[in-house]
Amino acid sequence: MQTLYLKEIGSTQTHLKELIKTKKINLPFAVIADAQTDGVGSRENSWNSLEGNLFLSFAIELKSLPKDLKLESASIYFAYILKTILESLNSEVWIKWPNDFYVKDKKIGGMITNIVGNVLICGLGLNLVTQPQGFAKLDVEVSREDLLKQYFKKIEKKISWKQVFSKYQLEFDKNKKFFTHNKSLRISLEDVTLQSDGSIVRNGERMYSLR
Secondary structure, three states: OEEEEEEEEOOHHHHHHHHHHHOOOOOOEEEEEEEEOOEEOHHHOEEOOOOOOEEEEEEEEHHHOOOOOOHHHHHHHHHHHHHHHHHHOOOOEEEEOOOEEEEOOEEEEEEEEEEEOOEEEEEEEEOOOOOOOOOOOOOOOOOHHHHHHHHHHHHHOOOOHHHHHHHHHHOHHHHOOOEEEEOOEEEEOOOOEEOOOOOEEEOOEEEOOOO
């Protein structure tokens, strides 16, 4: 994974898309910033920038992804891979469907994914050292550089969706007292059923995690 480190940027994801458009970079490629002034979150929300936290976007060609990866659930896949690394450091972080990092009952970050042409673009924000009001931060100490080194190395292994999902499935009950959003609707996760492709079904309606 080639990387570009920036002191400050409006949005790592917007900048990465512009780099891809110019065709001056080779994929996979990642943009990391010390601070963002216009970060992108789920449902077009902004992601508050506090310096020292993790602001990351990376792009991978679709043909370079695991063969069995469910693209509509890529946010679960890439979030859970990072979660396993944090867990190995004794963090109690877990993934709330479909794309949020939580410690206990507080959000500490999120993952968004979208497809542009033949490329998957992933955006990640994680509160490593400090948090905005109403949020929490990671419950263990780790340097951004060490974390990303381990993360990119694990991504390169192309772990199968089946292997990742089997572990995520075992922890899904943690979602039961929380909510998610589908368009403008607030949806309780108490009575949903998790499907093998990472989607959930509620009252006969299927919802996917791709943002």
